Amino acid sequence: xxxxxxxxxxxxxxxxxxxxxxxxxxxxxxxxxxxxxxxxxxxxxxxxxxxxxxxxxxxxxxxxxxxxxxxxxxxxxxxxxxxxxxxxxxxxxxxxxxxxxxxxxxxxxxxxxxxxxxxxxxxxxxxxxxxxxxxxxxxxxxxxxxxxxxxxxxxxxxxxxxxxxxxxxxxxxxxxxxxxxxxxxxxxxxxxxxxxxxxxxxxxxxxxxxxxxxxxxxxxxxxxxxxxxxxxxxxxxxxxxxxxxxxxxxxxxxxxxxxxxxxxxxxxxxxxxxxxxxxxxxxxxxxxxxxxxxxxxxxxxxxxxxxxxxxxxxxxxxxxxxxx
Amino acid sequence: xxxxxxxxxxxxxxxxxxxxxxxxxxxxxxxxxxxxxxxxxxxxxxxxxxxxxxxxxxxxxxxxxxxxxxxxxxxxxxxxxxxxxxxxxxxxxxxxxxxxxxxxxxxxxxxxxxxxxxxxxxxxxxxxxxxxxxxxxxxxxxxxxxxxxxxxxxxxxxxxxxxxxxxxxxxxxxxxxxxxxxxxxxxxxxxxxxxxxxxxxxxxxxxxxxxxxxxxxxxxxxxxxxxxxxxxxxxxxxxxxxxxxxxxxxxxxxxxxxxxxxxxxxxxxxxxxxxxxxxxxxxxxxxxxxxxxxxxxxxxxxxxxxxx
Numbered sequence: 001x002x003x004x005x006x007x008x009x010x011x012x013x014x015x016x017x018x019x020x021x022x023x024x025x026x027x028x029x030x031x032x033x034x035x036x037x038x039x040x041x042x043x044x045x046x047x048x049x050x051x052x053x054x055x056x057x058x059x060x061x062x063x064x065x066x067x068x069x070x071x072x073x074x075x076x077x078x079x080x081x082x083x084x085x086x087x088x089x090x091x092x093x094x095x096x097x098x099x100x101x102x103x104x105x106x107x108x109x110x111x112x113x114x115x116x117x118x119x120x121x122x123x124x125x126x127x128x129x130x131x132x133x134x135x136x137x138x139x140x141x142x143x144x145x146x147x148x149x150x151x152x153x154x155x156x157x158x159x160x161x162x163x164x165x166x167x168x169x170x171x172x173x174x175x176x177x178x179x180x181x182x183x184x185x186x187x188x189x190x191x192x193x194x195x196x197x198x199x200x201x202x203x204x205x206x207x208x209x210x211x212x213x214x215x216x217x218x219x220x221x222x223x224x225x226x227x228x229x230x231x232x233x234x235x236x237x238x239x240x241x242x243x244x245x246x247x248x249x250x251x252x253x254x255x256x257x258x259x260x261x262x263x264x265x266x267x268x269x270x271x272x273x274x275x276x277x278x279x280x281x282x283x284x285x286x287x288x289x290x291x292x293x294x295x296x297x298x299x300x301x302x303x304x305x306x307x308x309x310x311x312x313x314x315x316x317x318x319x320x321x322x323x324x
Numbered sequence: 325x326x327x328x329x330x331x332x333x334x335x336x337x338x339x340x341x342x343x344x345x346x347x348x349x350x351x352x353x354x355x356x357x358x359x360x361x362x363x364x365x366x367x368x369x370x371x372x373x374x375x376x377x378x379x380x381x382x383x384x385x386x387x388x389x390x391x392x393x394x395x396x397x398x399x400x401x402x403x404x405x406x407x408x409x410x411x412x413x414x415x416x417x418x419x420x421x422x423x424x425x426x427x428x429x430x431x432x433x434x435x436x437x438x439x440x441x442x443x444x445x446x447x448x449x450x451x452x453x454x455x456x457x458x459x460x461x462x463x464x465x466x467x468x469x470x471x472x473x474x475x476x477x478x479x480x481x482x483x484x485x486x487x488x489x490x491x492x493x494x495x496x497x498x499x500x501x502x503x504x505x506x507x508x509x510x511x512x513x514x515x516x517x518x519x520x521x522x523x524x525x526x527x528x529x530x531x532x533x534x535x536x537x538x539x540x541x542x543x544x545x546x547x548x549x550x551x552x553x554x555x556x557x558x559x560x561x562x563x564x565x566x567x568x569x570x571x572x573x574x575x576x577x578x579x580x581x582x583x584x585x586x587x588x589x590x591x592x593x594x595x596x597x598x599x600x601x602x603x604x605x606x607x608x609x610x611x612x613x614x615x616x617x618x619x620x621x622x623x624x625x626x627x628x629x630x631x632x
Contacts, residue, residue, distance in 0.1 A: 148335075152342035155608045157570030160588055164350050164600065167592045249465060256467040257574060261589070276470060283473045296470050303465035 040316035050312035053305040060110060060302055067108050073101040075108040075270045096279060096291045105275055106295045112271035113299060115182050116189075117252040117306075123190040125244045128197025129237060135198065136205030136236075137228050147202070150195035159257070162188040166263040174266070181265040185255055193247070200243055204236040211235075238317045245310030249303035256299060272299040332619060336612045343608045344397075344601075348390045351597045380404070380598070393601065402602035411602045414587065419606070422576070422583035425499050426568040429507035434561060437511045441518025441557075442550060448523045456519070460512035468571070472505045472578040489580040502579040506572060510564050514557055521553035528552075555622065562618030566611035 044050045063070065078100040087094040093102040135146035165188040173180060208214065209232055217231050252272075258264030259273030260280070267274060272295040279292035376382075380403070384392065396403055402411035444453040463471075479501055480488025490498045525531060526549055534548045572585035580586075584603050591599035 148338055148342070151339045152346060155339055155343045155611050156346060156604060157566060157607050157611075159573055160570050160604055160607065161350065163573070163589060163592050164347075164604075168350075253465070253467050257469060260467065260469045260574070261577075273467075276467065280469065280473050283477060289477075292470070292473070296466060299467070300462065300465045304461055307461055307464060 040313070043316040044312055047312045047315065049308045050316075053308040053312065056301060056305040057309065060114065060305070063107055064110050064114060067104075067110070070107055071101070071104045073104040075100065075105045077101070077104075093290060093294045096275070097281070097288075102275075102291055102294050105270055106272070106298050108270045109272045109275055109295060110298065110302070112178065112182060112265055112269050113252050113255055113273065114302065116185050116255040116265075117248045119182065120186045120189045120193065120251045121244050121248040123186065124193040124197050124247070125240060127190070127194040129201050129233065129240055131194065132198040132201025132203075132240075133205050133228060133233050133236070136202040137209060137224075137232060143202075146198065150198045153192055154195040154199075156192065158189070158192045159254075161192045162254075162258060163261065163263060165191070166258060170263050170266075175268075176266055178269050181269050185258060185264055188258075189251055189254060193251070196247070197240055197243060200239050201236065204239050205232055208232050208236040242310050242314040242317065245313060246307050249306035249310075252299060252303055252306075272296075329620070332616055336616065339612060340608065341394075344394065344605055345390055347601055347604045347608075348386070348393065351600050352386060352389075380406075397602075397605060402605075403598045405596055405599050407596075411598045414599060415584065415602050415606065418582060418584045418587045421581060422569050422572055422585060425503055425506060425572060425576070425581065425583060426565060428496075428499055428503035429510070429568050430561065430565060432504055433507035433511040433514055433564075434557075437514025438518050438554070438557060441515040442522050442545070442553075444515065445519040445522025445553070446526065446545070446549075448519075453519070456515060460515045463508050463512040468505065468509060469574050469578060471508055472502075472575055475501055475505050476578065491580055491582075499581070502575050502581060505579075506568060506575045509571075510560075510568065513560060517556050517560055518553060521556055522549055525549045525553050558621055559618055562614045562621075563611070565614050566607055569610060570607055 067075075078098040080098065093106070096102050096105070131146050131150070135143040162185075166184060169176070169184040169188075173184075176184060213235075214227060214231055217227050222231070255264055255271070256273035256276060259271060260277035262277075264273055265271050275295040276292055276299070279288075279295075282288055283292055382389070393403070400412055402415065405411050405414060440456050444456045447453050476488045479485050486501045487498055490502065531544060531548050534544045539548075569584065572581075572583055573589050574585070575581070576583045576585040577589065584607075588600060588603040590596075591603070
């Protein structure tokens, strides 16, 4: 037991006059006022997590735009004679079961996976923001209709719902090509993904609409519609952006899972999901495990970058969690 | 309190009705004629087809089919599968296995997630915290089937600690590996939730007051920090039981477990609509029931929440 403790106490408690309260309470009046987003950006630039994920994502964009810059091997050039061949010069990670170049397929596979993630997320953010904002702002009947509809879609398990929808699509359009395949997966995931964003946006709007600046805007004659779109939504959207960044990564994982079940992207599309699931055939024996791990690691790094980006944005937008 | 319970119960009715209607609409769009498919290569007997269509209510308009389904479902009768077995019997065989698997996963993820999350939250920025954060991110960022295959390979095939697949014998020992794999992603979420929540609560005034009163670290953690930090975790766990049972599609497939995930996936592929509708409906009921229970547990954890 430390010294100076009073009876019943297990630690030393400083008397009031020893606490430098005045210093803590001092206001910094020299700092110029900044907006939420400007302040967040200043915060972001100093966050090493943000810089790391930004570098990875920039690299990803370059790979998606110019995959041919990194390899001369076309992803669909498959020669059975080199099935499971080891790495050689020009073929960094060797060959898969069909004798296709693993490195090349991993580079080209980024397109489909990221397309699914980005398009789905944009869709659910668009639907969720508008539905959530209307529910929170107008309340009453509008809120009841939107919230109960969201409840209905939220109650059905996403994975099973996507399986049912995609099985229909797979049976009707077996050869749906790249964009056909991507839009089917996007549609299935977005149809059951929007309620989450709607709920977050609704809660956020409910908080923001009672703040003083909204009253001020109304007092100088802003119409409800203008108030909602110009003042409330921009100030309430921060939590949505944070969730959206993280769910972008999770949607990429979901695409891989659906492709593994054989109903995601069509087998003809070069994607990480298809390549990982094709490689799982042999995995139980423990041979040629790198054929599965290379696209899996690429997928993991991409998802990680999005999650870290979301975390960094969250820290930057949330003054409470900020470290001084 | 009872008024609140009644109100919440009433609110679930439109959700259940809407969800079953939505499921019905989705499976109604399934292509192909399941009745004609029953004949296989043999010539189709039109009289028999008509008789069967009548038996499965397939000649009725869509909404009437749905109402007849609801009427049966209320009494636990989900009709017959196209192979002639009562759906309730097929589902009743598969559900206990999945419930066992999901509850095991839930307990594992809860124990590990809350413990690791609390320690990480209390030592924010230290080595344990960083290790746990990285681990949780990796778990979220890798598709679950990759983990399943790796676990099967390492623990089942190479080390031979457990049987790589489950099969007909869904015993505790055989389900432990699939349960860990199934609970991994939720473990990561619980860890992150607990960590953030504990770290936030540690900085609150009432915790400082408790410290200032001279309470021991253990009591401050248990009573003043953990109790409040667990509220978001409980919300997550409530929604997660249904999620785990649905997410078992992949795990059950890889480990060959005869549960509802496997059943639902195969039923979707075969166009076995009565089974698909029954399984998804029951999962919706599980979700609705657990969210209701979670709302009521709130009151126990947070005395500030009082139901008017």
